[in-house]
Amino acid sequence: xxxxxxxxxxxxxxxxxxxxxxxxxxxxxxxxxxxxxxxxxxxxxxxxxxxxxxxxxxxxxxxxxxxxxxxxxx
Numbered sequence: 034x035x036x037x038x039x040x041x042x043x044x045x046x047x048x049x050x051x052x053x054x055x056x057x058x059x060x061x062x063x064x065x066x067x068x069x070x071x072x073x074x075x076x077x078x079x080x081x082x083x084x085x086x087x088x089x090x091x092x093x094x095x096x097x098x099x100x101x102x103x104x105x106x107x
Contacts, residue, residue, distance in 0.1 A: 063100065072096060 037045065051058075066072050072082070075097035080086050086094075090106050098104040 060100065063096070075100070 039045070039047070063072070063075075067075070076095050078092065079094050079096060079099065080092045082096075086092050091104075094104040094106065
């Protein structure tokens with residue numbers, strides 16, 4: 034048996050943000066990546082892994098700053 038219920042104008046294609054749920058998933062994946070050597074350190078700059086941020090305000094932000102929301106960027 035399948036039952037669908039959509040409230041407040043939502044429908045089967047409505048997108049929802051994951052909000053705090055994603056924090057747990059991302060932190061777990063980062064921990065696995067560190068253990069497997071995908072990242073050397075949380076203090077690595079993001080540009081080391083994402084070259085598209087080179088020359089932007091994000092270039093010198095570290096993985097740790099992203100995880101802690103302390104990059105000072107808006």
